[in-house]
Amino acid sequence: MSATTTPPELTEPAGSSWTATVTAPRRGGDRWFGLASHGAGVAVVALVTLVGVFLVSQAIPALSKNEANFLTSREWSVGGDNPRFGILEMLWTTTTASIIAMAIAVPIGVCVALFITEYAPQWLRRPAATLVDLLAAVPSIVYGLWGLIIFRPVVRPLEDWLSTRLGWLPLFAPTGITGGTIMFIGVVLAIMILPIVTAISREVFAQTPTTHKEGALALGATRWEMIRTAVLPFGKPGVISAAMLALGRALGETIAVTFIVSTLAAGSDWTWSMLSGGETFASRIANNAAEFDSPQKTGAFIAAGLVLFILTFVVNAIARVVIERRKAFTE
Amino acid sequence: MSATSAAETAEARGTPLSRLVAARRAAYRADVVTDDPPQLTRGSASRRLTDQVARVVMWASFGLAMVPLVWILGTVVARGYELLLASSWWTLSQRNINAADVGGGAVHAIQGTLIQAAVTAAISVPLGIFTAIYLVEYGRGRLARAVSFMVDILSGVPSIVAALFVYAVWVTTFGFQRIGFAVCLSLVLLMIPVVVRSTEEMLKLVPNGLREGSYALGVPKWITITRIVLPTAFSGIVTGVMLGLARVMGETAPLLILGPYTKSIATNLFDGYMPTLPTMINQDRTEIGLDSAMERMWAAALTLILIVLALNLVGRWAARRSSVRR
Numbered sequence: 235m236s237a238t239t240t241p242p243e244l245t246e247p248a249g250s251s252w253t254a255t256v257t258a259p260r261r262g263g264d265r266w267f268g269l270a271s272h273g274a275g276v277a278v279v280a281l282v283t284l285v286g287v288f289l290v291s292q293a294i295p296a297l298s299k300n301e302a303n304f305l306t307s308r309e310w311s312v313g314g315d316n317p318r319f320g321i322l323e324m325l326w327t328t329t330t331a332s333i334i335a336m337a338i339a340v341p342i343g344v345c346v347a348l349f350i351t352e353y354a355p356q357w358l359r360r361p362a363a364t365l366v367d368l369l370a371a372v373p374s375i376v377y378g379l380w381g382l383i384i385f386r387p388v389v390r391p392l393e394d395w396l397s398t399r400l401g402w403l404p405l406f407a408p409t410g411i412t413g414g415t416i417m418f419i420g421v422v423l424a425i426m427i428l429p430i431v432t433a434i435s436r437e438v439f440a441q442t443p444t445t446h447k448e449g450a451l452a453l454g455a456t457r458w459e460m461i462r463t464a465v466l467p468f469g470k471p472g473v474i475s476a477a478m479l480a481l482g483r484a485l486g487e488t489i490a491v492t493f494i495v496s497t498l499a500a501g502s503d504w505t506w507s508m509l510s511g512g513e514t515f516a517s518r519i520a521n522n523a524a525e526f527d528s529p530q531k532t533g534a535f536i537a538a539g540l541v542l543f544i545l546t547f548v549v550n551a552i553a554r555v556v557i558e559r560r561k562a563f564t565e
Numbered sequence: 566m567s568a569t570s571a572a573e574t575a576e577a578r579g580t581p582l583s584r585l586v587a588a589r590r591a592a593y594r595a596d597v598v599t600d601d602p603p604q605l606t607r608g609s610a611s612r613r614l615t616d617q618v619a620r621v622v623m624w625a626s627f628g629l630a631m632v633p634l635v636w637i638l639g640t641v642v643a644r645g646y647e648l649l650l651a652s653s654w655w656t657l658s659q660r661n662i663n664a665a666d667v668g669g670g671a672v673h674a675i676q677g678t679l680i681q682a683a684v685t686a687a688i689s690v691p692l693g694i695f696t697a698i699y700l701v702e703y704g705r706g707r708l709a710r711a712v713s714f715m716v717d718i719l720s721g722v723p724s725i726v727a728a729l730f731v732y733a734v735w736v737t738t739f740g741f742q743r744i745g746f747a748v749c750l751s752l753v754l755l756m757i758p759v760v761v762r763s764t765e766e767m768l769k770l771v772p773n774g775l776r777e778g779s780y781a782l783g784v785p786k787w788i789t790i791t792r793i794v795l796p797t798a799f800s801g802i803v804t805g806v807m808l809g810l811a812r813v814m815g816e817t818a819p820l821l822i823l824g825p826y827t828k829s830i831a832t833n834l835f836d837g838y839m840p841t842l843p844t845m846i847n848q849d850r851t852e853i854g855l856d857s858a859m860e861r862m863w864a865a866a867l868t869l870i871l872i873v874l875a876l877n878l879v880g881r882w883a884a885r886r887s888s889v890r891r
Contacts, residue, residue: 263785263787263788264785264786264787266787267786267787267790267791268703268786268787270695271695271696271698271699271702271703272699272703272708273695274691274692274693274695274696274698274699275695275696275699275700275703275704275708275709275712276708276712277692277696278692278696278712278715278716278719278757278761279708279711279712279715281715281719281754281757282715282718282719283715284730284734285722285726285727285730285754288730288733288734288738289726289729289730289733292733292737342626342629342630343630345622345623345626345627346623346626346627346630348623349623349624349626349627350627352623353620353623353624354627362627364881365631365634366630366634367877368634368874368877369630369633369634371811371870371873371874371877372634372637372638372815372870372873373814373815373816373817373843373866373869373870373873374815374816374817375815375817375843375846375847375866375869376637376641376815376866376869376870377637379846379850379862379863379866380636380637380640380641382850383853384636384640385636425633428630432630446582449582449586450582450585453585453586453589454589455585456612456613456615456616457616457619457620458615458616458618458619458620459585459612459615459616461619462581463581463582463584463585464581464582467581467582482721485723486722486723486724486725486726487723488723488724488725488817488818488821489817489818489821489843489847492821493850515725516723516725516818519725519729519822520725520818520821520822523821523822526732526736526737526822529737532732532733532737535729536729536733539725539726539729540726542723542725542726543722543723543726546721546722546723547718547721549721550717550718550720550721551717554717
């Protein structure tokens with residue numbers, strides 16, 4: 235803006251008091267607005283605190299009546315005068331399925347992100363990114379249906395083959411489970427978390443300084459060598475945090491797992507096999523929603539929910555720490 | 566970070582890049598000594614092979630990622646589209662229609678889903694935007710750190726835990742019924758962090774010069790925020806809200822615990838059960854042997870995908886129109 239167009243209102247009118255006419259009447263609005271935003275912040279803090287307090291206070295009475303060890307027992311009978319329940323089996327299923335999902339989704343997700351940022355022709359980059367994001371837009375209940383009805387029969391022969399060839403390994407020991415196995419849950423979860431891994435990795439890869447990339451190429455590096463020496467080292471913290479956020483999502487996924495999971499009969503033998511069934515925290519809670527009729531039963535399920543909450547919290551916290559470190563480095 | 570400092574830090578840390586630099590220097594010297602022309606564009610055969618393999622792997626990964634997308638969408642469309650073409654799907658409910666019967670519609674479930682999403686948004690959008698304004702424009706010190714931390718926790722809360730919490734408060738403690746509004750409360754818990762984080766990102770992108778210019782003209786802070794900062798970030802905020810809505814609409818876990826299904830139209834959030842698309846799918850899933858129920862289930866799934874997809878598209882469209890971008 236040139237000097238000749240300086241708005242005349244800027245000069246103080248003669249004989250008027252600037253502060254009195256302009257600032258004073260608006261101070262009230264300022265105060266209310268500030269109060270509202272502070273209030274919203276405080277409300278969020280209060281809300282999360284409430285969640286914690288309520289869950290703990292509901293879980294404690296049930297836990298104190300529990301006659302089995304909560305952490306190491308595989309039983310789950312929450313009713314009656316002598317409730318016996320533990321989380322060992324759910325913990326095993328939840329973590330194993332999530333780790334399988336990570337083992338599949340992280341490498342593929344990183345490759346897809348590299349494809350979108352480095353390999354795809356320019357015209358394809360945006361549509362490709364949108365298509366992968368579409369996977370995240372599919373509601374999880376649809377994954378559950380598709381997994382249960384369409385995908386399960388396809389994976390089944392593969393699992394049979396694994397158990398006949400590698401059955402001597404405890405991980406692939408045949409179990410006779412025909413419904414959703416832990417491995418199958420892992421595969422479906424992998425598809426569900428793939429867009430998360432891809433989206434975050436894509437963003438950090440795109441931020442690789444062009445000087446690094448051009449430097450590598452100018453030294454005669456092939457495209458892959460450029461990625462290995464410039465893009466991947468730069469994006470590593472981002473990929474780690476992406477993997478952690480995805481893991482948090484996989485641990486807590488409810489409805490798709492509830493649809494495809496095979497519930498084991500009470501008292502069945504312990505097995506290390508990934509081809510066995512078993513419930514995750516979320517699916518057990520969702521499957522037994524009808525049982526929430528007494529505070530004691532509800533409390534037991536809330537205790538399981540608390541463990542899930544702590545698990546996802548720890549995983550997310552790790553992701554945050556990695557992201558913060560990276561910020562400190564780049565900015 | 567400037568370009569030179571980036572290269573320097575890379576070298577100082579002994580990154581692969583600096584090792585590559587060293588290797589190429591050595592190779593260049595060797596070339597000079599033996600009087601061979603330096604090979605600048607073509608590496609050795611094994612390096613070129615690795616490069617080709619990597620290229621194939623990247624394309625294959627993308628292809629692999631597209632398989633489930635095409636498969637899922639294809640399945641849902643192929644099995645569910647017929648019912649959607651009938652006008653009754655959009656005008657009738659499932660009242661007095663048994664699982665084995667054909668007919669009826671999904672308007673009760675569509676209405677329920679939309680009403681719950683609207684009420685969820687009405688609660689969480691103002692709260693989320695004000696929280697983001699607090700974090701960006703006001704927040705200093707301890708409270709701001711606490712708020713930011715709590716939002717992080719909230720964004721990691723699994724939907725089933727949010728549902729359990731509302732159940733513990735609403736049903737176990739206060740003894741209320743499982744009504745539509747209780748579902749909304751648990752969805753609010755899931756939507757707030759999405760709105761806060763995306764709004765916060767957008768507000769941070771608004772150039773400080775705009776704020777300073779406004780203050781310099783004597784405009785009070787709250788008018789600066791409502792007239793300058795929020796309009797500048799508006800489409801970005803809309804995007805966040807749309808994506809948040811898309812997420813909560815597809816949520817099923819809270820509905821399983823707090824919102825039992827019913828076949829009739831129910832629009833009262835505060836009385837009686839309220840049907841939604843996810844619970845309708847869940848209901849028909851239990852009748853897995855019946856063709857009529859299966860068709861209805863896929864059709865409901867397709868309807869849900871279409872609604873969620875529409876919200877996503879609106880969100881993306883708003884992001885593209887945004888005056889501030891990442």
